Amino acid sequence: MKILSAAQTRDLDQATMQEQGITSVELMERAAQALSAWFYEQYGYGEIPEILLLCGPGNNGGDGLALARLLQEANFRVRVALLPADKHSTDWQHNRQRLPRAVPVAVLDPANLLPITKGTVVVDALFGTGLSRPLTGAAAAVVQWLNEAHAPVLAIDLPSGLFADQPQPADSPVVRATHTVTFGLPKLAMLLPQNAAFVGEWTVEDIGLSTAFIEQADTPWHLTRLPQETTIITNPPRLLYDVSLPRRDKFAYKNTFGHALLLAGSQGKMGAAVLAAGACLRGGVGLLTVAVPGGGYDILQTTRPEAMCLPDKHADYITELPDLAPYQAVGIGPGLGQDAASLAVLRQLLRTAKVPLVLDADALNLLGSHRTLLKLLPPDTVLTPHVGEFARLTEKARDDYHRLELLRTFAREHRCIVVLKGAYTAVADRDGQLYFNTTGNPGMASGGSGDVLTGLLLALRADQRLAPLPAVRLAVLAHGHAADLAVQTTGEAGLVAGDLVAHIGPALRDLTA
Numbered sequence: 001m002k003i004l005s006a007a008q009t010r011d012l013d014q015a016t017m018q019e020q021g022i023t024s025v026e027l028m029e030r031a032a033q034a035l036s037a038w039f040y041e042q043y044g045y046g047e048i049p050e051i052l053l054l055c056g057p058g059n060n061g062g063d064g065l066a067l068a069r070l071l072q073e074a075n076f077r078v079r080v081a082l083l084p085a086d087k088h089s090t091d092w093q094h095n096r097q098r099l100p101r102a103v104p105v106a107v108l109d110p111a112n113l114l115p116i117t118k119g120t121v122v123v124d125a126l127f128g129t130g131l132s133r134p135l136t137g138a139a140a141a142v143v144q145w146l147n148e149a150h151a152p153v154l155a156i157d158l159p160s161g162l163f164a165d166q167p168q169p170a171d172s173p174v175v176r177a178t179h180t181v182t183f184g185l186p187k188l189a190m191l192l193p194q195n196a197a198f199v200g201e202w203t204v205e206d207i208g209l210s211t212a213f214i215e216q217a218d219t220p221w222h223l224t225r226l227p228q229e230t231t232i233i234t235n236p237p238r239l240l241y242d243v244s245l246p247r248r249d250k251f252a253y254k255n256t257f258g259h260a261l262l263l264a265g266s267q268g269k270m271g272a273a274v275l276a277a278g279a280c281l282r283g284g285v286g287l288l289t290v291a292v293p294g295g296g297y298d299i300l301q302t303t304r305p306e307a308m309c310l311p312d313k314h315a316d317y318i319t320e321l322p323d324l325a326p327y328q329a330v331g332i333g334p335g336l337g338q339d340a341a342s343l344a345v346l347r348q349l350l351r352t353a354k355v356p357l358v359l360d361a362d363a364l365n366l367l368g369s370h371r372t373l374l375k376l377l378p379p380d381t382v383l384t385p386h387v388g389e390f391a392r393l394t395e396k397a398r399d400d401y402h403r404l405e406l407l408r409t410f411a412r413e414h415r416c417i418v419v420l421k422g423a424y425t426a427v428a429d430r431d432g433q434l435y436f437n438t439t440g441n442p443g444m445a446s447g448g449s450g451d452v453l454t455g456l457l458l459a460l461r462a463d464q465r466l467a468p469l470p471a472v473r474l475a476v477l478a479h480g481h482a483a484d485l486a487v488q489t490t491g492e493a494g495l496v497a498g499d500l501v502a503h504i505g506p507a508l509r510d511l512t513a
């Protein structure tokens with residue numbers, strides 16, 4: 001799925017109207033219907049709260065007015081408060097006229113804003129994708145008043161004051177929504193940690209926007225999602241995959257799935273090697289050899305009998321690079337440590353490897369402290385930094401948008417695939433395209449989750465059937481999906497990295513086309 005800019009979103013509206021021969025008012029009505037359906041779902045059965053709709057002067061306010069009418073017709077108790085303005089959009093005026101007289105309407109007086117009654121649900125229909133500058137004056141005062149009320153807030157399309165695709169000044173006010181319902185496609189702003197407190201939970205409502213326009217739209221931003229069932233274009237229904245694992249051939253032979261080499265572990269961090277090895281095995285690798293410090297030999301052989309083991313001559317860390325001839329992919333980093341001897345191993349690996357590489361954890365820290373090594377990265381090498389590791393490879397980002405630019409630039413410059421880990425993990429490809437992941441949960445924020453991802457990436461890079469980028473997007477999607485499956489029994493607090501390993505099999509089964 002693509003993510004479009006605010007300007008493209010406006011063009012998408014126009015294209016939809018032309019393609020489907022509908023007016024903008026009809027499109028607005030679809031948006032309002034989707035919003036009212038959200039209200040039925042939330043409040044249709046329990047106690048029905050009073051709903052206060054704050055409406056701005058543009059089409060976002062128009063959505064609010066149309067929603068007020070639909071909710072009133074469905075017997076919700078609604079009130080409308082308008083932001084004072086000199087001019088209003090045509091569709092706003094249309095929906096203002098259609099608003100039943102029974103709905104109380106007031107114009108907000110920024111100098112005299114009355115307290116919001118406890119229990120009221122507020123709809124933020126002040127500004128959406130048409131925000132053209134940071135909020136000041138009356139609009140800023142209203143947003144501040146709303147935020148101080150700590151009421152539950154449903155934002156229409158975007159929390160007001162938030163730009164869809166670029167940062168706003170740090171001190172400019174933005175509505176802190178509990179939930180945001182957006183139309184057609186998610187907006188870039190919703191995926192960034194710096195906006196989490198504004199956006200709250202978010203959902204995307206399908207309002208039938210032009211798929212032809214979306215298909216031809218040029219954007220570097222994409223989402224990787226779980227398969228969707230499609231009933232519209234196929235009968236019988238079938239699953240549509242963004243990325244998938246090919247089904248195994250009846251006469252499959254282990255060579256197809258590759259022989260992977262994992263260099264991992266140091267004294268006190270053998271768990272990282274065990275977790276990554278487990279994930280690689282569950283990821284379907286044909287054969288796995290794990291190079292570990294001498295002291296890790298018994299641990300690895302006992303916990304992962306399916307893997308072969310190469311013990312280093314040094315007991316505590318890895319000092320030698322094995323002969324690379326037998327392997328189709330090499331992973332290095334989990335629990336590696338940063339000893340000078342391990343740095344030499346990494347350097348030699350980068351100089352000599354002719355097969356796909358996956359670099360993680362201490363391998364990235366070593367790269368960060370010896371940046372001349374970056375010149376040695378073979379094309380399509382996969383790097384898996386979290387935000388801190390990425391800063392050590394590049395520079396400290398000013399904000400999340402700047403970090404995304406640094407990420408795309410880094411991937412292009414070094415012709416590699418960078419997996420920037422976090423909620424909505426971002427995969428940047430060497431051509432500057434960027435794919436946000438949609439699976440995973442906060443239970444993964446505990447030690448070892450990253451090691452599991454490295455093992456899974458290694459398995460899918462060793463798989464001879466997969467191209468580099470699809471393999472990486474699939475590994476990231478499956479890793480998060482494994483966590484989402486696991487959390488159903490463990491809960492978020494109880495989720496440990498070993499649970500992810502145990503659920504890789506079912507996760508990949510769900511992603512097999």
Ligand SMILES: NC(=O)C1=CN([C@@H]2O[C@H](COP(=O)(O)OP(=O)(O)OC[C@H]3O[C@@H](n4cnc5c(N)ncnc54)[C@H](OP(=O)(O)O)[C@@H]3O)[C@@H](O)[C@H]2O)[C@@H](O)CC1
Pocket residue numbers: 009010012013027028031056057058059060061062063087088089126127128129130131132133134135136139156157158183184207209
């Ligand atoms: N996408 C879709 O598919 C669909 C979109 N729809 C809906 O339309 C929304 C977009 O509507 P929109 O273009 O009218 O813009 P909107 O956000 O209402 O704001 C524009 C108004 O605000 C004003 N203004 C701007 N900045 C300001 C500021 N800082 N301080 C003060 N004023 C400011 C600006 O005035 P101006 O900049 O001209 O001074 C103008 O009057 C979209 O988010 C969605 O809800 C659905 O109905 C149908 C399907």
Ligand SMILES: Nc1ncnc2c1ncn2[C@@H]1O[C@H](COP(=O)(O)OP(=O)(O)O)[C@@H](O)[C@H]1O
Pocket residue numbers: 386421422423424425439440441442443444445446447448449450451453479
């Ligand atoms: N809040 C979150 N939501 C979704 N995924 C998360 C969240 N926090 C962490 N993760 C995922 O968990 C993994 C953590 O990896 P990393 O930061 O290397 O930690 P470690 O190696 O210590 O486990 C990454 O894949 C990351 O995307």
Ligand SMILES: [K+]
Pocket residue numbers: 060124125126127128155156157158159160
């Ligand atoms: K809004």
